[in-house]
Amino acid sequence: MRVIIAGAGQVGRGIASALRGEKRSVAIIDPNPEAIRASQSLDCLLVNGSALSRDSLLRAGISDAEIIVMATDNDEINLLACSFAKKVYSEQVGDRTASGLIAIARIRNTSLVDEIKGAAPLENWSRADNAVCASDEIVDHLVTGLLAPSLNDIVPLGDNTWIAISEVKSNSPLIGSTTSEPSQARDDITDFIPPIYAIKSMGEKEVLSNGSEIIREGDILVFVTNSTDKFGLITRALGETDKKLPECPTIAIFGATHFGSKIAKHYLASGSNVVIIEPDLDTANEIVGSEIGINKRLDVIHGDPQDEELLRELAIDEHDIAISTLDDDNLNISISMRAKDKGVPRTGLLLKDRALVEAVKRIGLTRPVSSRQVAISAILKSIHKNYPGSYQNIPSLPSIVSLSTKIHSNHVLLESSIKDIERDLDVRVVMINRIDEEGNREVRYPISIKSINNNDRVYLLTQKDNLRKVEKALGN
């Protein structure tokens, strides 16, 4: 069974690369020969043609396909191509409803997935089984990442669970201890360091931790936590110190884009004062006229984000966080650097190009987030929705993925102990979401769990090459 991806841009290639890591058969369709040439290293079937061409779909092997991902730059074409692909599939296979083919459409225009202003839910009227718009994930990624600027990466897993990834510094108290030692304390102790589940030593591939690895300077450690309060503890354990963020930090956002407005909404909801600087007057007026414009803690300023005079007038140096969400990567980098120079302690920025993320981190900007990278993760998650267990890839550790699975009365993991699961499936159980005696859901560390109960949701980490085996096991 294969996955067909229409569109060989950064997102299409990113998805293909991740799926090849899982040893899946992938075909890529793109009308641009340059894009096809750029995909040659991926070991996929490459078809130079359009997603709206019967010939291209047939050459990509649609009759054998299980999933088709429409990841072109055009939302309308993506939705249309889902319908067309299903039509061609049903002609080829003789399955009138085309139920054997899962069609996924990438949506970039966020207003399209709005229930009031747009046409959501798209799945209800188009023939796309999943319409993936990663705007919420992008905002989530950025605002969570800004909570702990010293950590390399923070990946939200959902259910108040986060994967925190960072490097061990020379002054880390963890150096010399084993990966199991830091979290020896019990769940309810406040200075309990969340468990380390994976480690990447210098020059080696990342591996799931078995608890006996010796931590050395320069190692990259993977923690899983159920509270953002633990980020500070992890940071200190790795030998870094972040300046304490006030309970209601003051925020400067450059660009009243869709993301700018979403980020503003997030911080306004938590009681922060937010200023948005937007160069285009119409866009500025639009955000002031929107739902959040009514908030007294929001100031929208019309002006050039690079105008020194304006930054001085706004006392940008007195802000706790500056986030740049304009449409131009270079402009975002330049604005963030300027904010950093002025003394803003935490800077976040949105980038399209995922190759820039690491470079930007190296020049000292706090939290660059690639919208394409997050889109890739969201689409991969959507692809794996069709397999047992909910999937989350970890961009900075490409060979490790997270899965979560809900336990039902016939589930293979029911009443198993954590140790048995880890041994049998070759995974690490990282968190359990359980209903407590009062009927509330709480996220608990495996250390406090004896065996898996009905209705639990279990979060696992596994090596990517083991993914199909785990998915198969969870499906039985």
Add this chain to the structure above:
Amino acid sequence: MRWDVVGLVLGWTIRLVALPLLIVSLYSAFEESITFAISTYLLPLLICALLGQLLISFSNGYATSSRVRDREAFASVALGWIPVVLVGALPFWLGGMFYGPFEYVNGEASFNQILQGGLYSWFESMSGFTTTGATVIDPISSPICQDVIYGSTLEKDCIGSQTKSLILWRSLTQWFGGMGVIMLGLLILSRALGGGMAFARAELTGPTVSSLSTTLEGTARKLWLIYIVLTIFECIALYQFTEMNGFDSINYSLTTLPSGGFGTSDLGIMAFDDSMIESIIMVFMLLTCINFSLLYFALAGRWKEVSSDQELRTYLLILVVAWIAMTFNLTRATDYDLMESIRHSLFQSIAISSTGYSSADFSQWPVFSQFVLLLLMIIGASAGSTGGGLKVLRIRIAFELAKREVIRIIQPRKVVTIRFNNTVVEEDRIWIILGMISSWMVLVTASMLTISFLEPNLTLTDVLSVSISLLGNTGPALGSFGPVDAANAWANLSPFSMFASTILMWLGRLELLTVLVLLHPRTWSSD
């Protein structure tokens, strides 16, 4: 200017006036005499029919109706009042309310007096159709003024002495003027003319009339339905629950709903001195000062939209604050006890918004209360109601604009939008509102200068309050133009001042800008 279009609209408008005229003439033939009905109402009816037909004949049917542009729409709406008011004045002149041709023929009046009578009739008709409610029926102007007994004193009651059909016609001019003779015309015109929406823009220059229907005709029909139903309700309430007779009930309900204020006796509401009558009238006066779309929503059970409407909330807040402030002032500074202060200040604060009824002679009230009433007169009622004044919505937006400019001084580059009912008010609309307010200020100043120049005996209070009252279509004013002496004060004005006053009423009813568009040379340029 495309004159055929203007002719078509004016023709239809004049034709429409024939309907209430016919009703009143039939009533007159039944109540008074056929001779009186013919002598008073036949000529205006014939003019309606002939002039209407003549004006329509200039146009070329559908070809004309498709040629409506904004400038023709504005011109027709503004000019439409002139022939309507002229025709509407004729019954007053011919029927003996003022000195007219029959009095001249009988040797009861000089030529000058009948000319003066013509002007009085024009004033009364303009005051009716614009729903202002100012009257010149006074012993000076009217040949019929009988004495009546008020308590133990014998006083003249000129309005009460008039023939009933003329009083009814006077009330009907207000009732039809209320929603605009032209708005009524829209029901037919929007069908007959392609420029229906252009007409609506000109007539409903109030900042907002929520569309209740997909078509202009549908919206107009719904608004009219509310208008008619409320009139009937008030009439029934006054007749059933108070000691008011049928004729008075009909007349007061016909003049309450358009926020008019014409009464059936010189003392108006004061003559009854009945708190029940005042209460019923107060409720309906309040309803007429609310956006009619909101009344429709209320009837349709859409309470959330009604209760969350910012204009309504602001209006009610203003009323409550004014009421409380005046109650304190009246209790402290007059002979009224607390209950009387509460009653009169509440009635007056609602009435002064536009209707102009009086439960007491407020021109004798302390300066503070008079000043509050003057402010209420300026503010007026809600947009989309039959009330006049600058409108609460505009005042509030102007206030928000001032606030915005202060913020801009502190933070010049901050983007601040003005919101109303959670919707951003577009800059274009803000400019229109500013235009309205500034033209209002220019007109008040100009009219104050004119009146004070022509009438050297008037006080500053008289001149200021009269100018504001006329532009806000309120009716009574302060000083010698207070509720008790107003008719005498109006009748004593020089002919030129009186004519100027009618022009101010016209400007006020058409929301100033419509008329000011007419003054622009571009409106009149050839195509």
